[in-house]
Amino acid sequence: MMGQDILEHLKKTSIFSGLTDEALSDVARSASARKVAKGDILMKKGEVGDSLFLIQQGWVKIVTEDSKGDELIINKCGPGETIGEMALLDRSPRSATVIALEDAEVVELKQDVFEKVLNQRPDVSLSIIRSYSDRLRFSTTYIEKAIDWAQKIAEGDYSFIDQTQPVMSNAKSDDDKATQLLSAFFTMVRRVKEREEGLKQQLEKLTFEIDQARRKQEFEEITSTEFYSRLKEQAKALRQKRLNE
Amino acid sequence: MKGKIVSIHSFRGGTGKSNTTANLAAQVAMAGKRVGVVDTDIQSPGIHVLFGLDEDKMGKTLNDFLHDKATIREIGFPIGENASGAAGRAKLAGKNLWLFPSSIRGREISQILKEGIDFNRLNEGLQSTIKEFDLDYLFIDTHPGLNEETLLSIATSDILIIILRPDQQDLQGTSVTVDIARSLDVPNLILMVNKALPKYDFVELRKDIESKFNAPVAGILPLSFDLADNASNDLFSLSTPDHEWSRSLREVAQAVLTLG
Numbered sequence: 001m002m003g004q005d006i007l008e009h010l011k012k013t014s015i016f017s018g019l020t021d022e023a024l025s026d027v028a029r030s031a032s033a034r035k036v037a038k039g040d041i042l043m044k045k046g047e048v049g050d051s052l053f054l055i056q057q058g059w060v061k062i063v064t065e066d067s068k069g070d071e072l073i074i075n076k077c078g079p080g081e082t083i084g085e086m087a088l089l090d091r092s093p094r095s096a097t098v099i100a101l102e103d104a105e106v107v108e109l110k111q112d113v114f115e116k117v118l119n120q121r122p123d124v125s126l127s128i129i130r131s132y133s134d135r136l137r138f139s140t141t142y143i144e145k146a147i148d149w150a151q152k153i154a155e156g157d158y159s160f161i162d163q164t165q166p167v168m169s170n171a172k173s174d175d176d177k178a179t180q181l182l183s184a185f186f187t188m189v190r191r192v193k194e195r196e197e198g199l200k201q202q203l204e205k206l207t208f209e210i211d212q213a214r215r216k217q218e219f220e221e222i223t224s225t226e227f228y229s230r231l232k233e234q235a236k237a238l239r240q241k242r243l244n245e
Numbered sequence: 246m247k248g249k250i251v252s253i254h255s256f257r258g259g260t261g262k263s264n265t266t267a268n269l270a271a272q273v274a275m276a277g278k279r280v281g282v283v284d285t286d287i288q289s290p291g292i293h294v295l296f297g298l299d300e301d302k303m304g305k306t307l308n309d310f311l312h313d314k315a316t317i318r319e320i321g322f323p324i325g326e327n328a329s330g331a332a333g334r335a336k337l338a339g340k341n342l343w344l345f346p347s348s349i350r351g352r353e354i355s356q357i358l359k360e361g362i363d364f365n366r367l368n369e370g371l372q373s374t375i376k377e378f379d380l381d382y383l384f385i386d387t388h389p390g391l392n393e394e395t396l397l398s399i400a401t402s403d404i405l406i407i408i409l410r411p412d413q414q415d416l417q418g419t420s421v422t423v424d425i426a427r428s429l430d431v432p433n434l435i436l437m438v439n440k441a442l443p444k445y446d447f448v449e450l451r452k453d454i455e456s457k458f459n460a461p462v463a464g465i466l467p468l469s470f471d472l473a474d475n476a477s478n479d480l481f482s483l484s485t486p487d488h489e490w491s492r493s494l495r496e497v498a499q500a501v502l503t504l505g
């Protein structure tokens with residue numbers, strides 16, 4: 001595999017986004033190409049990850065298990081996509097299993113090799129710290145917004161959907177989990193709103209007709225009595241009296 | 246004159262007059278007003294139950310007053326000093342709220358029905374109740390329909406609240422009451438819908454009723470099993486303030502407070 005090729009792909013990986021070409025080629029040099037056969041397991045859920053994979057050729061599936069223990073495909077990744085980039089910097093267990101769907105070629109960047117690059121090149125370290133901090137800021141901002149929106153939804157105020165959409169499409173890194181969460185959030189709110197409007201429309205309309213002839217007749221039956229005439233007089237006098245008090 | 250007489254009326258029985266009257270009076274008292282509640286449903290009194298007053302505790306009644314056997318002072322039962330036994334009612338402790346109950350003794354009921362009520366005597370009673378207790382509002386719970394004592398309470402009221410259920414029969418009957426209220430020059434007429442099925446469009450319903458009667462609908466209160474279950478011996482708007490019924494009831498109370 002061509003070094004230039006690897007370099008181009010690495011550039012698209014968000015944690016490397018701030019690196020100069022020169023710095024990036026140092027990183028690219030420490031990576032190694034690997035061939036995998038169909039069915040090979042690249043990483044296993046729960047195992048501690050210590051490398052990043054860059055897919056050169058072929059497709060892999062990212063899977064987990066559902067509650068019954070059956071395989072559940074979360075995603076598929078192909079040429080140019082990176083998986084497991086976080087493993088270069090921390091040592092947490094893999095969140096899913098990755099299996100090759102066909103014979104494929106990947107570039108692997110090992111954590112220990114990568115750390116050597118970091119030790120030698122403070123500019124690479126700094127750039128990576130910056131890209132992380134950017135990400136964190138981005139996530140925090142949107143988490144704060146999501147809290148605010150959630151409160152609005154609870155009050156039945158959906159106006160923010162229309163006001164906020166432009167910001168969403170400007171989100172800078174497409175692969176950012178915060179962006180994914182927000183787009184899922186917005187889809188949810190839109191569906192809830194639609195369903196609510198649907199329900200409102202299903203409300204039944206009640207209409208009545210008053211029988212005016214009957215109304216008049218009943219009114220006359222009551223008001224034509226001796227009692228009523230006297231009451232009307234007394235009420236009139238009473239109101240006058242209370243007015244004067 | 247200061248105190249306002251607020252009558253609560255409905256064309257048919259069981260519409261929710263007693264519950265509404267008791268809760269409205271409680272809300273207005275909670276707002277710091279001096280409030281009285283008179284049960285003029287002498288044929289089938291019921292509101293005392295909502296205030297936790299039973300036969301043992303009941304002293305002199307409206308019937309005694311009408312027969313010249315008691316003064317207004319004697320029949321006023323201070324709810325604020327007897328606010329216990331139920332969670333909602335307990336909130337009324339210390340409030341200025343009095344109930345003027347109607348007798349629940351069969352003999353006394355049939356006696357007064359036979360003799361009829363003297364307009365002047367009842368009227369005199371209502372006026373002196375306001376004066377002697379220095380009331381801001383006197384609420385009157387009535388017997389359904391348009392019999393003589395109900396007509397009488399309509400005639401003396403400053404504010405008439407007509408409660409109706411959203412159905413053809415109630416709307417037809419209410420139309421006659423509205424005409425009577427106008428004929429008797431009642432200064433303020435308010436409509437209130439109770440027992441509305443939640444599946445109906447309340448906004449449309451309000452518009453329709455307001456345009457038919459040319460009078461404001463101060464609240465549309467839903468039919469609620471919670472209320473049917475819990476309202477028989479406590480004040481629902483105090484025990485369950487966050488319920489939609491209670492919220493709408495407070496809108497009606499607000500309309501009353503705004504008028505006087």
Ligand SMILES: Nc1ncnc2c1ncn2[C@@H]1O[C@H](COP(=O)(O)OP(=O)(O)OP(=O)(O)O)[C@@H](O)[C@H]1O
Pocket residue numbers: 255257258259260261262263264265286289291388389439440441466467468469470472473476477490
């Ligand atoms: N919105 C409602 N939803 C469900 N039940 C209700 C509602 N309003 C009142 N009720 C119930 O309906 C019954 C009648 O209520 P209430 O006694 O207040 O009516 P009323 O008009 O005073 O009756 P009456 O004409 O017999 O004096 C009561 O059992 C009460 O709990």
Ligand SMILES: [Mg+2]
Pocket residue numbers: 262263264286291292386387
């Ligand atoms: Mg009643």
